[in-house]
Each structure stands twice: as C-alpha cells, then as structure tokens.
Amino acid sequence: MSTTVKGELKGLDTKDTCEFVRQVRKYSYRVKASGGGTLRFKIEHFTGDELGIGADYVKGKWITIEDRSKIKSGNTCTGSFDLPITHNLDDRGSVKLIFSRGLGTKGVDYEFFMEPA
Secondary structure, eight states: OEEEEEEEEEEEEEEEEEEEEESSSSSEEEEEEESSSSSEEEEEEOOOOOOOOOGBOOOEEEEEEEEEEEEEEEEEEEEEEEEEOOTTTEEEEEEEEEEEETTTTTTEEEEEEEEEE
C-alpha cells in the first residue's frame, strides 16, 4: 500500500506531523520541496508500551529511523527504511513523519510518497 502526504508550511505554521500504522517491512520514499525555502524532514518509529504491573510497565518512545534531511525548494530527497514492529501491534509498526521549515524560510510546500520496496 502506498502513502502520499501533501502540505504547506506558511505563516504561523512551522511544523507538521503525520502518524500512521503500516505493515512491518522495507519502504522506499521520496520527499519533494517547492514554493521557496527549505524543508526539514525526518521519520520516527514508536516502540510501543510494554504492558505490565508496577515496575514491569515500560512506556514506549519515539525513535528516529531516518535522520533529518534538509531539502531546498525544487529538489527531491529519496531513501528507504525498515519499519520495525511496534510492541502489541502484531506485525505492524507506527510511523511519524515530521516536516518543518528551515530557519529563515517564509514558506515551503511538500509532497511525501512512500511504498513497499
């Protein structure tokens, strides 16, 4: 299943996040920046909460699986990542995409596309 996310960061909007759950596997992606300025982008994965009682409970955390990239307007960044399993989600993993404007950027549009590799 492919996924496309489009948005713009203008005015007071400096950051967008998008979270979803997908099948555990390898994915390829591309991110395109347009409209002027610089886009910053990274991908995180949620480890999941390990349910237990008292000291056995471990709160999940977001871990970076694709380091932040800086993409100038008019350029496209491509890559791939392995989506790890999120605890208590069987064979699925939680993903968070983080888009933000570069310092001094008045506005930037973005388009993200990912699909199984």
